[in-house]
Structures are given as structure tokens and as C-alpha cells.
Amino acid sequence: MAKALARYACTSCGAxxxxxxxxxxxxxxxxxxxxxxxxxxELGSAMAHADPSPVxxxxxxxxxxxxxxxxxxxxxxxxxxxxxxxxxxxxxxxxDPGIGKSTLVLQILDHIGRAGRKTxxxxxxxxxxxxxxxxxxxxxxxxxIQIVTEVELERMIPAMVQxxxxxxxxxxxxxxxxxxxxxxxxxLSQVRxxxxxxxxxxxxxxxxxxxxxxxxxxxxxxxxxxGALAGPRSLEHMVDVVLYLEGDGDRPQRVLRSVxxxxxxxxxxxxxxxxxxxxxxxxxxxxxFLQERITDAPGTVVFAGMEGTRPLLIEIQAxxxxxxxxxxxxxxxxVDPNRVALLQAVIEKHLGASLSGLDIYLNVVGGLRLSEPAxxxxxxxxxxxxxxxxxxxxxxxxFGEVGLTGELRGVNFARERLAEAARLGFRRAVIPEHNRKTxxxxxxxxxxxxxxxxxxxxxxxxx
Ligand code: TYD
Ligand code: MG
Numbered sequence: 001m002a003k004a005l006a007r008y009a010c011t012s013c014g015a016x017x018x019x020x021x022x023x024x025x026x027x028x029x030x031x032x033x034x035x036x037x038x039x040x041x042e043l044g045s046a047m048a049h050a051d052p053s054p055v056x057x058x059x060x061x062x063x064x065x066x067x068x069x070x071x072x073x074x075x076x077x078x079x080x081x082x083x084x085x086x087x088x089x090x091x092x093x094x095x096d097p098g099i100g101k102s103t104l105v106l107q108i109l110d111h112i113g114r115a116g117r118k119t120x121x122x123x124x125x126x127x128x129x130x131x132x133x134x135x136x137x138x139x140x141x142x143x144x145i146q147i148v149t150e151v152e153l154e155r156m157i158p159a160m161v162q163x164x165x166x167x168x169x170x171x172x173x174x175x176x177x178x179x180x181x182x183x184x185x186x187x188l189s190q191v192r193x194x195x196x197x198x199x200x201x202x203x204x205x206x207x208x209x210x211x212x213x214x215x216x217x218x219x220x221x222x223x224x225x226x227g228a229l230a231g232p233r234s235l236e237h238m239v240d241v242v243l244y245l246e247g248d249g250d251r252p253q254r255v256l257r258s259v260x261x262x263x264x265x266x267x268x269x270x271x272x273x274x275x276x277x278x279x280x281x282x283x284x285x286x287x288x289f290l291q292e293r294i295t296d297a298p299g300t301v302v303f304a305g306m307e308g309t310r311p312l313l314i315e316i317q318a319x320x321x322x323x324x325x326x327x328x329x330x331x332x333x334x335v336d337p338n339r340v341a342l343l344q345a346v347i348e349k350h351l352g353a354s355l356s357g358l359d360i361y362l363n364v365v366g367g368l369r370l371s372e373p374a375x376x377x378x379x380x381x382x383x384x385x386x387x388x389x390x391x392x393x394x395x396x397x398x399f400g401e402v403g404l405t406g407e408l409r410g411v412n413f414a415r416e417r418l419a420e421a422a423r424l425g426f427r428r429a430v431i432p433e434h435n436r437k438t439x440x441x442x443x444x445x446x447x448x449x450x451x452x453x454x455x456x457x458x459x460x461x462x463x
Contacts, residue, residue, distance in 0.1 A: 113144015
């Protein structure tokens with residue numbers, strides 16, 4: 001007695017609801033909740049006839065971990081992945097259209113192909129000719145790259161079975177459709193069902209010969225603001241690794257960020273630059289993020305941050321100004337606005353600067369999004385510098401977490417942050433007193449000043 005239920009689901013994050021909603025309460029997106037046709041299903045009846053699942057002793061398992069990872073040829077990407085692609089793992093690469101996903105993929109496929117592994121590039125986005133001209137532009141011979149231009153799920157899986165590649169790329173998951181599902185390509189039900197079928201294939205192991213079958217798989221997913229396509233977020237729970245390629249409009253910087261990794265660390269980032277010859281790895285990221293800095297302006301300071309395991313110097317800018325309207329604007333780009341509101345309250349209470357009637361803009365230069373609390377001290381410093389209209393010495397870096405009672409709290413990786421600042425020629429660091437006290441060695445040429453309270457931080461930066 002199966003009956004088809006009409007349910008609603010968010011095309012951005014995949015959350016399900018019994019009724020239609022204008023805004024998804026899970027991810028906060030507007031106009032993304034849509035009706036989803038449910039296949040009729042009654043579970044249980046097939047169980048009586050099924051074989052039990054095989055059980056093995058853990059001691060006898062060959063071990064995914066012992067299988068050789070597939071290096072991508074880009075050390076920035078390998079580090080984010082945890083050493084390359086694992087065989088039979090599924091990675092989702094999300095990002096805005098035009099950010100460089102297909103470009104990155106072509107560069108990876110070329111390297112892996114030249115290293116003697118078999119690859120398959122299944123694309124529903126571009127013709128073989130278009131891919132050829134991109135490869136020419138990138139200076140790639142294309143010798144190691146096999147292309148399938150296909151959107152039908154029922155035809156691409158047999159192609160994968162026939163070719164048995166080590167790595168398969170699907171560009172993009174939103175163009176894949178199955179004739180068995182009665183909805184448009186890119187809809188939530190198509191994207192979910194096709195991804196599930198592809199992942200099933202990727203994970204498959206044939207018993208003879210042992211370990212045969214399956215493929216490492218990279219699914220590309222466009223992020224769309226309009227919610228017209230099912231977003232990569234709705235697939236995050238199904239895959240092993242989730243990467244996002246981010247960037248800031250016309251700037252060349254690209255950040256590859258891992259938000260999920262079943263086989264490695266998260267919060268690692270890879271840094272690239274889009275050039276005329278594709279994505280180039282950035283060997284000196286701090287220098288890249290500081291390259292356009294105007295050093296004698298009020299409202300700017302250099303933050304000694306950490307991204308994953310790597311120190312990174314980043315410029316933080318603030319603009320504090322008179323507001324002509326009734327409601328002052330508080331805008332934060334790359335920083336949590338709630339954190340900025342908290343820091344504003346601390347500044348007002350402990351530094352006596354009255355900000356409430358003023359506009360405050362805060363910006364992380366270069367399009368990075370930062371979430372570490374160590375950023376607090378830099379945000380406070382940039383806001384104060386703009387408020388007092390006095391520049392901070394350009395060869396000074398800051399870091400430290402700010403507490404509600406106006407204290408500057410110690411943070412992790414102080415040694416790495418200071419070493420990076422010294423390496424780039426900075427002369428002074430204003431840091432939490434706790435970190436200064438516990439620091440045994442300090443880099444040559446760097447004066448380290450400890451501050452226990454935001455008032456001491458302000459005094460050291462804006463004497
Ligand atoms: P693309 O990889 O097609 O983006 P996605 O697959 O994420 O949609 O990137 C296209 C953009 O990259 C396009 O604006 C042109 C630019 N580009 C370069 O700047 N240099 C290059 O070598 C290539 C191939 C593309
Ligand atoms: Mg593309």
C-alpha cells in the first residue's frame with residue numbers, strides 16, 4: 001500500500017520540510033525550498049529474501065589507508081586532500097561558476113595521466129573542442145586525458161566500467177541526469193539520485209581480482225545564489241571530502257578550502273593565483289596577501305593569522321565614519337558580523353570610544369574568510385586606527401583573542417606567527433602578554449610587546 005508523498009526540500013542544503021517555506025530555516029537561503037516528488041517505497045518486504053551482509057574481522061581488512069594516494073601534482077591541493085586522492089574516495093569540488101574548477105581539474109588530469117595513471121573526464125558542460133582549446137591555452141598536450149561528453153547517467157557508468165580509470169571527474173554533477181527520474185537536470189532529486197549512483201560505482205570493489213573496480217571520483221558542483229540548481233551543500237553528507245574553490249571577483253587569488261575530509265585534516269587551505277596559463281601555486285602566500293597594501297593609511301593593520309597548519313599574514317582594514325542616516329551601518333566582509341558587534345561593545349566599554357552612532361566597515365583583504373579568535377586584536381586595532389584617524393606603524397603585526405572584560409587572551413601557534421612576521425621583514429609584534437611570557441625563543445629582528453588588556457594593545461599600537 002505504497003503512497004506517493006509530496007514533500008518539500010531545500011535545493012541549497014537538502015533539508016526537508018512538510019510544507020513550503022519562503023526561507024530555509026536550516027541554511028537561511030531564500031526561495032530555495034521546492035516540492036519534491038517522492039518515489040513510492042515500502043521498506044521491509046524485500047528483507048525476507050535477502051542474503052545477510054558479509055561480516056569481516058577488522059584484523060583481516062586490507063586497509064584503505066595502506067593504498068597509495070594519487071598525487072595531483074599540485075602540492076597545495078595534495079596538502080588539502082591529505083596527500084592526494086585515495087582510491088575509491090569521492091571528493092566534491094564546489095565553487096561559483098567561472099571561478100576555475102574546470103581549469104584546475106584539467107591541470108590535475110594532465111599530471112595524473114602523465115604519471116601513468118588512467119583518468120576519465122566526463123563533461124556535460126563543454127564540448128571536446130572547447131576542452132581542447134583550454135588545454136592548448138594551458139600548454140597541456142592532453143595525451144593522458146580521456147574525455148567523455150555525456151549527461152546521461154545510464155551511459156556514463158558503462159563508460160566508467162569499460163575504461164576502469166584510477167580517477168574519474170564529473171563536470172558537473174548538475175548536468176547529469178537519469179531517465180529513471182522524472183524531473184529536470186539540476187533539480188534536487190536528479191542531483192541527489194545521480195550522485196548516489198555515481199558514488200556507489202566509485203566505491204564498488206569486484207571480488208576477482210581482489211581490489212579491482214571502483215575509481216577515485218571528483219564531482220564538480222556549481223554554487224548558485226539563485227537556488228535554480230541543487231547546490232553542492234545538499235551532497236556534502238554523501239561524499240568523503242568536500243572542497244570549495246573561493247575567490248573574490250576580479251582578483252587573481254583563489255583559496256581552496258576543505259570543509260570535510262574523512263581521510264585528513266580540515267581547515268587546511270591551498271592558495272593559488274589565476275594566471276594566463278591556469279592556476280599557479282602560491283609559494284609565498286603572505287606576500288601575495290600584502291602586495292597591494294598602502295602602508296601609511298589609518299584603518300589598516302597586519303594580522304598574523306593561521307590557516308590550518310600554516311601561518312599567513314593578512315591585512316585587516318576598517319573604516320569608521322559619520323552616519324548621515326538614522327541607522328548606522330555595520331558591515332563585515334570575511335569576518336563574523338556577530339564577533340564585530342561584540343568587539344564594538346568591548347571597545348566602547350574598555351577604551352571609551354563611542355562608536356554606536358557611526359558606520360563601521362571591516363574587511364579582510366584578499367577575499368579570505370577568517371574565523372579564528374586570534375583575529376580580534378587586529379579587528380580592534382583597525383577600528384581604533386580609523387576612529388582616531390591615525391595610522392599604525394606598517395611594520396607591526398598583531399594577534400590575540402579579546403575577552404568580554406577587555407583582556408587579551410593567549411592563542412595557539414604564537415611561535416609560527418612570529419616567525420612568519422620576521423620572515424617577511426616585520427619589526428614589531430604586539431601580542432597577548434600570556435604568549436609573550438611563555439615564548440622561549442623569539443625570531444631575530446622582531447621586537448615582541450606583550451599586552452594583557454585591549455587598553456595596553458591600543459597604547460602600544462597608537463601611542
Ligand atoms: P573555469 O575553469 O571554466 O571555471 P568553472 O569551471 O569553475 O566554471 O574558469 C573560467 C575562468 O578562468 C574564465 O573566466 C577564464 C579564466 N581562465 C584564466 O584566467 N586563465 C586560464 O588559463 C584559463 C584556462 C581560464
Ligand atoms: Mg567548468
